[in-house]
Amino acid sequence: MLQKELGELKSKGLFREMKEISGMQGPLVVIDNREVILLSSNNYLGLASHPEVIKAQIEAAKEFGAGASASRLISGNMILHERLEKKIADFKGTEAAIIFTTGYMANIGTISALMGEKDLVICDKLNHASIIDGVRLSGAALRTYPHKNVERLEDILKKEISYKKKLIVTDGVFSMDGDVAPLSELVRIAETYDAILMLDDAHATGVIGKNGKGTCEHFGIKEGVHVQMGTFSKALGNLGGFVAGSKVLIDYIRNKARSFIYSTALPPAIVGGCIKAIEIIEKDNSLREKLWSNVARFRDALLKLDFNIMETESQIIPIRTRDASLTMKSAEFLLKNGIFAPGIRPPTVPKAKCRIRASLMATHTDEHIDKAVEVFKRLKSEPHSKF
Numbered sequence: 004m005l006q007k008e009l010g011e012l013k014s015k016g017l018f019r020e021m022k023e024i025s026g027m028q029g030p031l032v033v034i035d036n037r038e039v040i041l042l043s044s045n046n047y048l049g050l051a052s053h054p055e056v057i058k059a060q061i062e063a064a065k066e067f068g069a070g071a072s073a074s075r076l077i078s079g080n081m082i083l084h085e086r087l088e089k090k091i092a093d094f095k096g097t098e099a100a101i102i103f104t105t106g107y108m109a110n111i112g113t114i115s116a117l118m119g120e121k122d123l124v125i126c127d128k129l130n131h132a133s134i135i136d137g138v139r140l141s142g143a144a145l146r147t148y149p150h151k152n153v154e155r156l157e158d159i160l161k162k163e164i165s166y167k168k169k170l171i172v173t174d175g176v177f178s179m180d181g182d183v184a185p186l187s188e189l190v191r192i193a194e195t196y197d198a199i200l201m202l203d204d205a206h207a208t209g210v211i212g213k214n215g216k217g218t219c220e221h222f223g224i225k226e227g228v229h230v231q232m233g234t235f236s237k238a239l240g241n242l243g244g245f246v247a248g249s250k251v252l253i254d255y256i257r258n259k260a261r262s263f264i265y266s267t268a269l270p271p272a273i274v275g276g277c278i279k280a281i282e283i284i285e286k287d288n289s290l291r292e293k294l295w296s297n298v299a300r301f302r303d304a305l306l307k308l309d310f311n312i313m314e315t316e317s318q319i320i321p322i323r324t325r326d327a328s329l330t331m332k333s334a335e336f337l338l339k340n341g342i343f344a345p346g347i348r349p350p351t352v353p354k355a356k357c358r359i360r361a362s363l364m365a366t367h368t369d370e371h372i373d374k375a376v377e378v379f380k381r382l383k384s385e386p387h388s389k390f
């Protein structure tokens with residue numbers, strides 16, 4: 004049965020395989036003994052290979068050991084965990100914060116803690132899978148509104164009045180499209196309809212806003228986003244998830260979120276690295292400035308070549324292709340020519356919206372970007388590309 008299903012996936016061009024990478028997550032990586040430009044990493048600021056972060060991580064391991072050895076609520080709660088929670092609350096400008104072992108666990112744990120069978124969760128259609136899994140786990144009803152369509156969101160809220168609690172959830176920067184949620188509108192709507200508003204700022208934290216604090220800072224929003232979720236695994240170059248918000252919210256999550264309660268705390272080395280990464284972001288804007296100049300260089304060149312890069316507003320640049328198998332052939336062509344940017348197809352995106360997902364990093368040089376543009380230009384004239 005499993006073989007048959009895998010065979011079907013293969014025949015539809017949907018079988019998933021992984022590329023093995025040697026060395027660090029830098030702008031250049033080695034795949035199959037060949038150096039290629041990495042154009043698909045979430046390591047947007049280059050902090051995954053930043054010497055100060057690596058040093059902090061080694062020092063934390065030497066002082067506090069390899070693992071936390073228990074859940075936070077048993078005996079795994081170490082000084083470093085508390086320090087990181089304080090740091091992230093200060094960074095996000097909230098009363099408190101709580102950290103999880105991954106962003107995925109932050110989403111499933113938080114949503115399933117806050118919501119239950121009598122409640123309703125309303126999601127942007129393009130929200131991340133971990134949000135949807137959190138809703139499923141909670142037993143709450145799920146409605147989705149078309150991407151960024153606040154009128155349709157309001158229609159749902161007007162009609163669905165029988166639920167006890169209502170939660171609106173949105174990505175800040177959308178992970179596959181690279182556009183930004185209409186957060187000011189969402190704050191107004193949540194207030195009007197007495198709904199809780201949750202923001203998944205995984206791809207915005209460290210990147211957007213004047214000081215890299217994410218989507219709230221980007222729009223100058225100080226209040227009204229009740230649950231600010233994020234990850235340490237993207238621009239912060241590491242591992243882990245967090246939720247920032249009021250003290251009551253964080254106390255509630257600590258007591259109710261099963262993915263927090265029943266899982267071992269993050270290892271001290273990771274936590275030490277995350278603290279250092281935030282310190283670097285706080286004191287130095289230059290990485291973010293370089294990232295944005297790289298984004299402009301790549302985006303403008305692709306537009307000149309007449310690629311469809313959708314509505315991107317960020318470091319995530321989707322390049323629309325046709326069907327799944329042509330997408331994968333295009334990704335293979337790129338890799339053969341020294342550019343690693345994967346093809347994205349169902350179930351991650353709808354069938355009609357397959358794409359190459361490129362993402363820029365602060366550590367890319369102008370030469371890396373120009374080389375990538377040159378390969379994309381050649382891809383356009385390949386018979387299989389049909390853009």
Ligand SMILES: Cc1ncc(COP(=O)(O)O)c(C=O)c1O
Binds near residue numbers: 106107
């Ligand atoms: C929008 C969004 N939310 C949550 C997650 C999960 O975060 P993590 O990779 O830290 O588990 C991701 C990562 O893929 C994401 O893109």
